Amino acid sequence: MRRLFNRKLWIYLSAALIIAGLAGAVNVVVNGEHAMGTNNHVPWGALIAGYVFFVVSSTGLSLVASLGHVFKLERFEVIGKRAVLGSILTLVFGFVVIGLELGHPFNMVYLLVSANLTSAIFWMGLLYGIYLVLLIFELYFMFKGDHKKSTLFGLLVFISAIAAHSNLGAVFGFLVARPYWSGPYMSIYFILSALLSGSAILSVMFYIVGRNDQKREDFIYRNEHIVTSLGKLLALFLGITMFFTIWKVLTGLYGAAPGKYEAIMALLSGPLSARFWLFEVLLGMILPFIVLMTPGGFKIKRVFIAGLMTITGIFVMRLDLVAAGQIIPHEFFAGASEVAYNHSFISWSEWAIILGAIGGTILLYLVGEKKWNLDMDDVCYKHHVRNCCDCNDERFIAKDSIHHHHA
Amino acid sequence: MAKYGLLIDASKCTGCTACTIACQMHNQLPPENNYNRLEMMERGTYPNVKMEILPMQCMHCDNAPCAMVCPTQATYKREDGIVLIDHDKCIGCKYCMTACPYDARQLNEDRVPEKCRWCPEMLEKGEQPACASTCMNEVRLFGDLEDPNSELNKKLAQVNVYQITPEKGTKPRIFYVKK
Numbered sequence: 001m002r003r004l005f006n007r008k009l010w011i012y013l014s015a016a017l018i019i020a021g022l023a024g025a026v027n028v029v030v031n032g033e034h035a036m037g038t039n040n041h042v043p044w045g046a047l048i049a050g051y052v053f054f055v056v057s058s059t060g061l062s063l064v065a066s067l068g069h070v071f072k073l074e075r076f077e078v079i080g081k082r083a084v085l086g087s088i089l090t091l092v093f094g095f096v097v098i099g100l101e102l103g104h105p106f107n108m109v110y111l112l113v114s115a116n117l118t119s120a121i122f123w124m125g126l127l128y129g130i131y132l133v134l135l136i137f138e139l140y141f142m143f144k145g146d147h148k149k150s151t152l153f154g155l156l157v158f159i160s161a162i163a164a165h166s167n168l169g170a171v172f173g174f175l176v177a178r179p180y181w182s183g184p185y186m187s188i189y190f191i192l193s194a195l196l197s198g199s200a201i202l203s204v205m206f207y208i209v210g211r212n213d214q215k216r217e218d219f220i221y222r223n224e225h226i227v228t229s230l231g232k233l234l235a236l237f238l239g240i241t242m243f244f245t246i247w248k249v250l251t252g253l254y255g256a257a258p259g260k261y262e263a264i265m266a267l268l269s270g271p272l273s274a275r276f277w278l279f280e281v282l283l284g285m286i287l288p289f290i291v292l293m294t295p296g297g298f299k300i301k302r303v304f305i306a307g308l309m310t311i312t313g314i315f316v317m318r319l320d321l322v323a324a325g326q327i328i329p330h331e332f333f334a335g336a337s338e339v340a341y342n343h344s345f346i347s348w349s350e351w352a353i354i355l356g357a358i359g360g361t362i363l364l365y366l367v368g369e370k371k372w373n374l375d376m377d378d379v380c381y382k383h384h385v386r387n388c389c390d391c392n393d394e395r396f397i398a399k400d401s402i403h404h405h406h407a
Numbered sequence: 408m409a410k411y412g413l414l415i416d417a418s419k420c421t422g423c424t425a426c427t428i429a430c431q432m433h434n435q436l437p438p439e440n441n442y443n444r445l446e447m448m449e450r451g452t453y454p455n456v457k458m459e460i461l462p463m464q465c466m467h468c469d470n471a472p473c474a475m476v477c478p479t480q481a482t483y484k485r486e487d488g489i490v491l492i493d494h495d496k497c498i499g500c501k502y503c504m505t506a507c508p509y510d511a512r513q514l515n516e517d518r519v520p521e522k523c524r525w526c527p528e529m530l531e532k533g534e535q536p537a538c539a540s541t542c543m544n545e546v547r548l549f550g551d552l553e554d555p556n557s558e559l560n561k562k563l564a565q566v567n568v569y570q571i572t573p574e575k576g577t578k579p580r581i582f583y584v585k586k
Contacts, residue, residue: 103499103518110479
């Protein structure tokens with residue numbers, strides 16, 4: 001088997017993260033909310049942000065993957081199995097994070113017997129559940145090499161991903177009490193930021209996977225490395241994210257709508273400003289955009305660096321999204337002159353759980369890389385067709401199609 | 408079936424917090440939990456100053472966002488309008504806490520977001536809950552909005568009222584006397 005990357009280093013790293021995560025998880029299970037940085041005024045904290053980060057990643061991975069095996073852009077077919085496996089793992093670890101956040105996760109059985117159809121969180125459970133099952137079927141048929149069924153399930157995954165993820169935006173968008181979140185923006189923005197997350201994570205993933213063999217033929221399509229192509233997607237989604245952020249900020253400032261204006265100001269010049277400007281804007285958008293858009297920017301190493309910066313920026317973006325919606329106290333008196341912010345923080349246990357979930361994702365991904373062949377099967381890289389008979393290489397010739405095919 | 412409501416005359420409130428303590432006693436709450444509270448704001452510059460006081464608790468909204476967002480119907484509204492929580496069904500997602508524009512919810516030691524219950528065990532007997540009966544200035548008056556001869560309706564016919572953040576669409580059941 002091709003030596004992909006330094007496995008040992010990644011195993012040690014992820015094991016360390018998982019141990020930290022277990023410590024944090026035990027602390028949260030034993031001490032409940034006392035182990036978290038939340039309070040009655042800021043009930044949703046870093047674990048909600050962490051959960052959103054993971055499920056955005058999952059959606060993003062499967063949306064970008066669908067470019068190849070659903071929409072048949074041949075260039076992106078190669079990312080299929082790795083992206084879908086990553087999508088399943090990030091979703092599962094998202095569930096782990098939210099499971100630890102919930103006060104009574106086992107009461108979720110009442111989602112079935114006492115469902116409230118007006119609750120976006122009920123729909124979130126249902127839709128992400130369906131999405132997970134479909135993803136598993138898709139991966140299964142990919143492994144079996146059943147392209148018809150894997151394409152069908154790919155399409156269903158695509159639809160359920162859009163439904164589940166825009167509904168996650170609505171979990172926030174439905175809250176009339178929180179002007180920063182309220183409205184249709186969140187649902188739209190969540191889909192967009194999923195595409196950003198997906199292309200950033202895939203850039204990093206494929207750089208690492210292909211690191212020791214930069215000339216591997218299956219990653220190169222019409223003389224372009226897959227990481228270069230992903231970098232171009234990344235640049236596009238970075239541009240759209242900047243556009244979204246600018247208009248979110250400007251509409252929040254204009255007319256000074258109560259609650260919304262103060263939340264935007266908390267990001268621009270209040271307690272969240274360092275995070276917002278340094279991580280979300282500079283590291284998450286401007287720097288990677290510059291790295292990509294200056295000459296030579298789509299060289300795979302630079303795409304990798306831009307991807308890493310973007311992922312870090314996106315993570316902080318999630319923390320800010322959750323914090324900004326709750327940082328402004330509800331206004332009960334008319335004409336109060338100054339804003340006092342609601343205080344919250346991120347406890348060590350919350351950090352540990354998020355890092356542990358990242359470690360768990362990496363470790364299980366490594367297991368997947370070892371156990372399964374995640375490369376494109378039966379596709380001739382030279383001619384870019386399945387079951388190619390022009391090739392002498394047996395790998396690309398399907399047994400049953402050898403006589404009656406040519407694309 | 409009664410339809411409970413509450414009238415609060417904040418201008419009579421001295422800020423003694425007896426209502427908060429009476430509630431804690433009646434509901435056996437630990438010191439860090441309280442289901443009603445006094446919001447206070449200073450206005451003016453010395454010597455022309457005043458302290459504005461606003462008694463706050465769950466509004467038992469007719470369009471209760473907490474009940475609407477609860478995934479398992481753990482939060483539910485009774486026919487008489489009282490909004491309660493079924494602890495057994497609560498998954499602890501705290502969605503109700505983010506949905507409430509009045510900060511009425513408080514997480515208890517069991518990680519259930521509890522809140523003021525309007526003490527139905529008292530209202531059903533025609534008595535005033537502890538927060539109202541303990542108050543020396545009769546700031547609170549609970550009653551039946553559907554009974555035209557209830558003390559509450561008689562008082563509502565005499566005063567002008569307003570509600571807290573009605574623009575959130577919650578249709579609260581607490582009315583405040585306009586100053």
